[in-house]
Amino acid sequence: MKLRKIIAGFLTVVVVIIMTLLTGTVLLQVITRAVGYSMPGTEEFSRLMIVWLTFLGSSLAFYEKMHLAVTFFVRRFKEERRKYLQAAVNILIVIFYLIVIYYGFKLSMTAMGSTSSTLQIPMTAFYSAIPVSGIFAIFFIVTDIYENPVENEEGAAL
Numbered sequence: 001m002k003l004r005k006i007i008a009g010f011l012t013v014v015v016v017i018i019m020t021l022l023t024g025t026v027l028l029q030v031i032t033r034a035v036g037y038s039m040p041g042t043e044e045f046s047r048l049m050i051v052w053l054t055f056l057g058s059s060l061a062f063y064e065k066m067h068l069a070v071t072f073f074v075r076r077f078k079e080e081r082r083k084y085l086q087a088a089v090n091i092l093i094v095i096f097y098l099i100v101i102y103y104g105f106k107l108s109m110t111a112m113g114s115t116s117s118t119l120q121i122p123m124t125a126f127y128s129a130i131p132v133s134g135i136f137a138i139f140f141i142v143t144d145i146y147e148n149p150v151e152n153e154e155g156a157a158l
Contacts, residue, residue, distance in 0.1 A: 004143045008063045011136060015056050022049040041118045048116075051126050055133035062140040090145055097134045097141070104130030 029042040061067045077085055108131060111123035 004063070004140070004147075007136070007139065008060065011056055011060050011063075015053060015060065018049050018053045018056070022046055022053065025049065044116050044118045044121075048121065048126055052129045055129040056136070059133045059136035059140065062137050062144070065144075087145075090141055094138055094141055097138045101131045101134035101138075104128075104134060 025042050025046050029039060029046070032039040032042075058067075074082060074085060104127065108124045108127040111127050114123045115121060116123060116126070
């Protein structure tokens with residue numbers, strides 16, 4: 001599916017930009033501390049970048065099929081029952097992410113009135129990574145089910 005690749009490419013570019021910003025910020029922080037000056041806000045900005053990097057990276061893991069797989073459990077089932085197990089696992093993951101999106105959105109809305117201590121960034125900037133990454137994760141899971149309805153425990157289509 002072309003849209004799936006476009007979104008994954010977009011997320012990859014965003015993750016690379018975030019990693020670059022994070023690396024530059026931490027490097028700047030180390031250099032300024034080495035010369036005896038602590039640059040305010042670099043730690044807080046780094047924390048924001050790590051939050052977004054973690055959550056967007058976890059969404060990309062579903063696209064790349066690098067998410068945690070419980071192969072020991074799956075291998076206990078016969079070949080013809082594995083497709084049902086795979087469907088059940090995917091349904092449970094989607095339900096989990098729907099809950100994550102719901103409560104992540106509620107948390108983001110609750111934090112809208114507060115700001116971070118140093119940079120005065122709305123805390124929503126931190127917490128909105130939760131529902132955004134959940135939406136991307138569900139998108140990748142659902143499109144993967146559509147494209148590859150039955151996979152083996154290593155993630156390859158049967």
